[in-house]
Amino acid sequence: MPVKKSSLIIGRQPLLEALETGRPIDKILFQKNISGEAIAEIRQHAREKNIPIQLVPQEKLHGMTRANHQGVIAFAALVQYMDLQQVIDHVVSKGEVPLFVMLDGVTDVRNIGAIARSALCCGAQALIIPDKGVGALNEEAMKSSAGALEHIHVCRVNSLLKAVDTLHLNGIQVFTSEMRADKKVFDLTFNDPCCVIMGDEGKGVQPYLAKAADAFFTIPMATKFDSFNVSVATGIILYEAMKQRLHSS
Known part of the structure; x- marks a missing residue:
């Protein structure tokens, strides 16, 4: 998918200004x-805001713009990334169950x-996503979400394992699917x-992350044909969660 010019921030000073004003960066x-001094400042902002940095050949940057990029191009984010702890506090303060x-x-x-x-x-x-190894929340993702990405909190973290620790410290249990699990999704509370x-369809959830989960479950299927697409599987799980919560309210 071609990059829209409006989604690019080109040059050192424009990027510094965007970072200092809090503009979200993918x-x-x-x-x-x-x-250079400006590069060091940009790196510092990136560390503080969990913004991934990628080192690329000069030719790649030349291919993205004819403007004087000064060795720096950034992708402006289409969503505002939130701090996980702040989101937990916000949800709980509203009287909602995370x-x-x-x-x-x-x-x-x-x-x-989806x-x-x-x-x-x-x-x-x-949604909790890592700063690396996940698809960009670009125009196609926004379109597929039918605008939902503008209305749900998105937390970008530099370590999913640390995020699990944060969840646990706040009394939030963590569940993940496992093909050999004894529990079915509707057995969970x-x-x-x-x-x-939810993990990659091919590799699943990384072992080190799965070990930190509180419970494993599987989604029953009528046939042995492959498995559900990850977005469909997520929909099934979340619908079960919604059904339980509606029945208990």
Whole structure:
């Protein structure tokens, strides 16, 4: 998908100004071996805001714009990323029971958009994504979400494992699917604060992250044909959560 010119921030000073004003940034591209005072400031902002930085050849930057990029191009984000703890506090202060979705290695932006749409429809309040290894929340993701990505909290973190720790510290249980699990999705209790980790369709949730989960479950299928698409599976899980919460209210 071609990059819209309006989504690019080109040059050192324009990027610094965008960072200082709090404009959300998806990713920063640096020309290899770049240096300078402004670059150091940009790196500092990126660390504080969990913005991924990628080192690329000069030719790549030349291919993206004819403007004087000074070795720096950034992608402006279409969503405002939120701090996980602040979102938890906000949800709880509203008297709501947290229902979050964490994405591990989901790279197809259409799946991410569809997951956001299902999440919002089923009452989930937040998506938790890593700063690397996940599809960009670009125009295609926004379109696939039917605008849901503008209305659900999106938390970008530099470590999913640390995010799980934060969830646990706040009394939020973490569930993930496992093909060999004894429990079915409808055996879980979704009435309590919880977060569901959804992984890449091929590799699933990374082992180190799965070990941190509180419970494993599987989604029953009528046939042995492959498995559900990740966005469909997420929709099934979240619908079960919504059904339980509606029945208990």
